Amino acid sequence: MALAHLRRRPGKALIVLAGLAVAAAIVVSLLDMALTMGEELSRELEGRGARVLISPVKQDWTLSYSGLTLGSASFQAQELPVWALDRARETHPEVAPKLLHVTTGPDGEAVLAVGVDWSEERRLRTHWSLEGRYPEAAGEVLLGSELASQWDVRQGATIRLFGRAYEVAGVLDETGLEEDGVVLMSLTELQDRAGRPGSVTFIEASAPGPAAGKAQGELKDRLAAALPGTEVTLVRDVEEARLGLLDRIRSLIPLTAVLAVAAGSFLVAAQQYAMARERTREVGLLRAFGYREGHIMAVLLTEVLAVACAAAVLGWSAGTALAGALLPLLDPASGALGLRLDPTVFAAVLAGSAAVGLTAAYWPVRRAARTDPASALRML
Amino acid sequence: MALIEAVDVRKEYPSGDGPVAALRGVSLTLDTGELLAVVGPSGSGKSTLLGILGGLNPPTAGSVTVDGIDVYSLGQDRLADFRNEYVGFVFQEFQLLPYLTVLQNVMLPLAVTDIPPRRQVEMAEKALEGVGLVGKARRLPGQLSGGEQERVAIARAIVNEPPLILADEPTGALDSATGERIMELFAGLHGRGRSVVMVTHNPDNLRYATRVLTMKDGAVQ
Numbered sequence: 001m002a003l004a005h006l007r008r009r010p011g012k013a014l015i016v017l018a019g020l021a022v023a024a025a026i027v028v029s030l031l032d033m034a035l036t037m038g039e040e041l042s043r044e045l046e047g048r049g050a051r052v053l054i055s056p057v058k059q060d061w062t063l064s065y066s067g068l069t070l071g072s073a074s075f076q077a078q079e080l081p082v083w084a085l086d087r088a089r090e091t092h093p094e095v096a097p098k099l100l101h102v103t104t105g106p107d108g109e110a111v112l113a114v115g116v117d118w119s120e121e122r123r124l125r126t127h128w129s130l131e132g133r134y135p136e137a138a139g140e141v142l143l144g145s146e147l148a149s150q151w152d153v154r155q156g157a158t159i160r161l162f163g164r165a166y167e168v169a170g171v172l173d174e175t176g177l178e179e180d181g182v183v184l185m186s187l188t189e190l191q192d193r194a195g196r197p198g199s200v201t202f203i204e205a206s207a208p209g210p211a212a213g214k215a216q217g218e219l220k221d222r223l224a225a226a227l228p229g230t231e232v233t234l235v236r237d238v239e240e241a242r243l244g245l246l247d248r249i250r251s252l253i254p255l256t257a258v259l260a261v262a263a264g265s266f267l268v269a270a271q272q273y274a275m276a277r278e279r280t281r282e283v284g285l286l287r288a289f290g291y292r293e294g295h296i297m298a299v300l301l302t303e304v305l306a307v308a309c310a311a312a313v314l315g316w317s318a319g320t321a322l323a324g325a326l327l328p329l330l331d332p333a334s335g336a337l338g339l340r341l342d343p344t345v346f347a348a349v350l351a352g353s354a355a356v357g358l359t360a361a362y363w364p365v366r367r368a369a370r371t372d373p374a375s376a377l378r379m380l
Numbered sequence: 381m382a383l384i385e386a387v388d389v390r391k392e393y394p395s396g397d398g399p400v401a402a403l404r405g406v407s408l409t410l411d412t413g414e415l416l417a418v419v420g421p422s423g424s425g426k427s428t429l430l431g432i433l434g435g436l437n438p439p440t441a442g443s444v445t446v447d448g449i450d451v452y453s454l455g456q457d458r459l460a461d462f463r464n465e466y467v468g469f470v471f472q473e474f475q476l477l478p479y480l481t482v483l484q485n486v487m488l489p490l491a492v493t494d495i496p497p498r499r500q501v502e503m504a505e506k507a508l509e510g511v512g513l514v515g516k517a518r519r520l521p522g523q524l525s526g527g528e529q530e531r532v533a534i535a536r537a538i539v540n541e542p543p544l545i546l547a548d549e550p551t552g553a554l555d556s557a558t559g560e561r562i563m564e565l566f567a568g569l570h571g572r573g574r575s576v577v578m579v580t581h582n583p584d585n586l587r588y589a590t591r592v593l594t595m596k597d598g599a600v601q
Contacts, residue, residue: 286488288436288463289488290461290463290465290492291460291464292461293456295492373436374431374437377471
């Protein structure tokens, strides 16, 4: 009976359906984005482990790589002391030295080349994925996804840097970070081509594993003590910026949920009060046929429940799609994970929508169920 | 054997000028199998009496006993059960739910019983067969003529085989030929042992009644 009424006389129920669905969609999209970002950040932080950056004391940075902001014209003059790498290795075995050098790209534009020790780098960047393979020879490079797209090259292509040809061994999948816009190549090759033999711009030290967060402080202190005259910092700025965004999204969820519940409740209650007025005769008729108050409430609340459940399904679908569309714009690294189809979120939205609908409808429905049948049927 | 015994039934409604008496001490007895026609001018209390006999409208004073049950001593839920089990209503203007099919309308009184759904359908189809509408079970009320809608209302009133049928102006919205056919249906119900109380304005309907009760100003004449 309840479903027959909705099917043939949807009327105001459609407004309630739309209102609840929009409210659910907003909550779901925020929840999805927060969960996806949280998951991606945990994965990334876990993959990177504790990272400590050892750099020259004074810098004039304007480009950035790996949490270090750098790249002005004066930047290439900044280097670590020659003993720094050996001292760092003595203090902590897992260190990845890097040379940053601004060079000229194939189209004459400035491009940041990063020289790395591939074995150390691969140990540090366990979260990287790429199309192709890591470079094995001096004449091979790895391109960031954005740069590869800008130059319109893929794995196996040849590019010209420093006046010679390099083969693109692989292209990094989009990370949403600075890696997307750089050329990565062998450290010694870059040192030779840049005319900076033995130079290292900075060193990253890592202690991967679940205890990484706790280990960060200790590692930083040990390296700072062993490397006087250098700047030893925890590399968290990138993660912190993303964690900040995540926190902002998370902080919106309770407020949005409260607003969604309030708006949904108002819509349902208003529609049910209107229903109680419009369906007086119908309720009186049912009472005349022997329907108890409980029977009538069950019929009317079933209608509300059906609308609330349909709204939850629509809202969840729309919210999931919305999160899928917004996340790549807000946080490309998390956006790259794609649509999140979380049964727990679906169950929560379904239960929430049903609870809002039934709670808001309870009093108006109870009032309707108590309609005096004689007056409703004009038998006075 | 008396099915209904109403004793000194009074009904007053509050108004700005003090209570207004709709019934002034009506007493009546209805035997099983009787077809009682209640006639009288508008405002004489006919429909009020019908509502009180059917357990819809508690009297201000007096008592109503149906099949030995003191109707208004029952609590709300038991009173609802009483209406479902003992009374079949046929209202003015049919009162069919427009969004339900003919079959679903007829099944309405059965939906709150313990009868299995399949049996409910069989009972509704049998009731429709009794009023000659078995072929229109899947239609909506709006697709039927006035006479057909009235027959659906009668099928709904008899579907759970209550001993008492209360009909309020059952032919009021029908032309005379259709009204005649409807009255024959009521005569058939009464012929099969059901008790019928029918409020009517139409003098042609009185020839089907076993007894006529005339009311005026809330009292039996």
